[in-house]
Amino acid sequence: MSTRLPWTADLGNGTYRNPVLNADWSDPDVVRVDDDFYLTASSFGRVPGLPLLHSRDLVNWTLLGHALERLEPVTAFSAPRHDCGVWAPSIRHHDGRLWIFWGDPDHGIFQVNAPRATGPWTRPHLVKEGRGLIDACPLWDEETGDAYLVHGWAKSRSGIKNRLTGHRMRPDGTGLLDAGKVIVDGDRIPGWFTLEGPKLYRHEGWYVILAPAGGVATGWQGALRARNFFGPYEERIVLSQGSTDVNGPHQGGWVRTPTGEDWFLHFQQRGAYGRVVHLQPMRWRDDGWPELGARGEPVAVHRKPELPEQPVSAPATDDSFPRGRFGPQWQWTANPRDGWTVQGGGDGLRLTCVPGEAVPDLRRLPHVLTQRLPAPAFTAEVDLALHGEEPGARAGLTVLGDAYAWIGLERGEDGTVRVVHRFAEQTADAERDAAHPRPAPKGTARLRIEVSQGARCRFGADTGDGFRPSGPVFAATPWRWVGALLGLFAAAPSGAGHASAAVFTRFRTIG
Incomplete structure (x- = not known):
């Protein structure tokens, strides 16, 4: 069986292909510290949040x-809130x-800090309280010694959009020194709308804001600059789809290498x-504006940065x-609680079959352990054993979005364990069988999801007599701001006796 990675960007000949990260690392930002690059991204309502990626x-x-x-306030994220939490x-x-x-659109602007990427990170500190405050970015101005903060607005919470607000900030990053001022009004820029996601920089005497506009799926990358932080700003579109097939290329960060x-x-x-x-080459033109990609259009293949191999x-x-521990690629769908995992000897993830609804809706369960789809086409497999005697206990492997499907094991009223395959449509409030249940005599199965282009998912299971496909193809769907997720879960009906456990081993994705 092939064990190659589902996706790699390095082509091995001095060039790379886009995307360099072919998974849902939403709203990325990047910084360099000496020879190391660190990237973070939106994590919305998943926990732990604020992923930290490293590259050289x-x-x-x-x-x-x-x-x-954990997400704070802690009680606000005790249940899944898939499109809330950490934005940009x-x-x-x-x-x-x-x-x-x-920015958390329901609570305000937060910050954490640490001496190094591996921590220890401080607990979240609320810098500015309020609804609709999103996409915050600080700047410590080395030329003047001043500190600033810029943020956007979520109309769904504040009634305001298409504006960037600027503040003077305390140098220690703990609070703001003024009530804020609108420094860019997108409504006053012809053809610009949904201006958001600002990243603030200083470059050759200019305050530069790199900010997307035009919407998530169809927008472009804008650049704005001013001699004074509070404006006035002039603007330029610096990256757009053009003749490429890269829709809506925008919202990210600029970084300069040691060379x-x-x-x-x-x-x-x-x-x-x-x-x-995606990774785009960038240069500063003689007129002081940045140019991204190939003359303002995204590149598909390009030489790698001049950095050590x-x-x-x-x-x-x-x-x-x-x-019994899971890796950093996994996130819960809400703040975790004691008892969701069971520590035991040896390898394997032991998830408690947490009591709840008789027929749980996985979209509402806080104890689903998830990770991103890692490539356009791949196969995911995991081995599962269902322990305990409680009727209705179940566990499985899922593709989770506004609609979802899962395959796994369930204990019946007669005490036998069977393979089940179920799904729920976007507007449905109950699951339906995607295939007839079949026996799993040993209470174990190897579960498989084969994902092809277009996120079309075919499910299957092996109970000891070879893999058998199950049910029709399922088309994965995203959440409002989040891509579909792979997930592991275990659950039981409320009122069950001693909690059952499900043991997952050897989760793997194959390109």
């Missing part, structure tokens, strides 16, 4: 972990520390796959669950 060449990335252990973070390095600022090269990382909306990340890598997806 901007092409080959690994996932270090997360900067946010910014990562910066200042005064010997890494800083991440983000002085400039690069820009941004996302592209890809439906059920979420927002994948690195091993081919991609964020981890496989997991053998050593000593």
Whole structure:
């Protein structure tokens, strides 16, 4: 069986292909610290939040972990809130520390900081309270010694959109020094709408804001500049789809390498796959404006940055669950609680069959352990054993979005274990069988989801007599802002006796 990575961007000949991260690393931002590059992204309502990726060449990335252990306020995220939480973070390095600022549209602007990417990270600090405050980015101005903050607005919470608000900020990043001022009004720029996601920089005497406009799926990347932080700003479109097939190329961050090269990382909306990340060459023109990609259009293949050669890598997806622990690629769908996992000897992830609804809706369960779809086409497999005697206990492997489907094991009223395959449509409030249940005599199965182009998923299971396909093809769907997710779960009806457990081993994705 092939064990090659589901997707790699490094072509092995001095060039790379886009996307460099072909998974839902939404709203990316990047910073360099000496010879290391760190990237973070939106994590919305999943926990832990604020992923931290590392690279030394901007092409080959690994996932270090997360900067946010739990979402706050803690009680607000005790249940899934898939399109809330961490929106469009910014990562910066200042005064010997890494800083991440983000906007939570329901609570305000937060920040965490740490001496290094591996932590320890501070608990979230509320910088500005309020609804609709999103896409926050700080700037410590080394030329003047001042500190600033810029953010956008979510109309769904505030009634305001298409505007960027600027503040003077305390140098220690703990609060703001004024009530704020609209520094860019997108309604006053002909043809611009849905201006958001600002990233703030200083460049050759200019305050530069790189900000997307035009909407997630169809927009473009804008640049704005002014001699004074509070404006007035002039604007320019610096990256758009043009003649390419890269829709809506925008929202990301600029980084300069130790050798002085400039690069820009941004996302592209890809439906059920979420927002994948592209790397564009960047240069500053003689007139002081940036130019991204190839004359303002995205590149598909390009030479790699002039940096030392690195091993081919991609964020981890496989997991053998050593000593019962799961890797950093996994996130819960809400703040975790004690008892969801069971510590035991040996390898394998032991999930408690948490009591709840008789027929649970996976979209509402907080104890689903998820990770991103890692490529346009791949196969995911996991081995599952269902323990315990409670009728209705179930566990499985799912593709989770506005609609979802899963395959797994369930214990019947007669005590036998069977393979079940169920799905729920976007507007449905109950699951339906996608295939007739069949016996799993040993209470074990190897589960498989084969994903083909267009996020078309075919399910199957092996109970010891070879893989058998199950049910029709399922077309994965995204959430509102989030791509579809792979997930592992275990559940039981309310009122069950001693909690059952499900043991997952050898999760793997195959390209």
